[in-house]
Amino acid sequence: AQSVAQPEDQVNVAEGNPLTVKCTYSVSGNPYLFWYVQYPNRGLQFLLKYITGDNLVKGSYGFEAEFNKSQTSFHLKKPSALVSDSALYFCAVRDTDKLIFGTGTRLQVFP
């Protein structure tokens, strides 16, 4: 079965610094990988996806993610964090006809 793991419950970063939110995957076949963000009291919003092609995927709000096949990782990155990026971030993998989500990582950006 397909799965993703997010090893960090929380990531703290100062505003203006680069941020990384980690995700590793376990799949049979080619992975379809996603990142979603959840702001307080809101539903999840799509950030970006990797299906095939370039390993560096660019998404919404200045986020990007790097697909690394050898390390089975799909880390989310942003060069310069904003306080408004503080939210819950979910990595997900496509399993046939559904998305399987990781446990989520809370990103806290401090002014």
Place this chain on the structure above:
Amino acid sequence: DTAVSQTPKYLVTQMGNDKSIKCEQNLGHDTMYWYKQDSKKFLKIMFSYNNKELIINETVPNRFSPKSPDKAHLNLHINSLELGDSAVYFCASEGRGNEKLFFGSGTQLSVL
């Protein structure tokens, strides 16, 4: 216009009651889902429908019954509510080949 809308936003009820949550999408999508988010924010799929047909039923107790009157609506009825049903329930939709889910803002269910 909200793309995926759920009602109610909050639902507080007693154990043993029956309640429904409604979901509507105006995106013209064929596939709709129900996800449950527990108190630790873990998200788990419950059901999916494609064009009114049940596709996924993830070992959810049969007290939970989804109903899709048309492809724009997927409602969730819960019988004999239990304390463990307390969670946030999210509806989502997906267009064909889109590979991207659009989520509603959730229904926070509290069973007392």
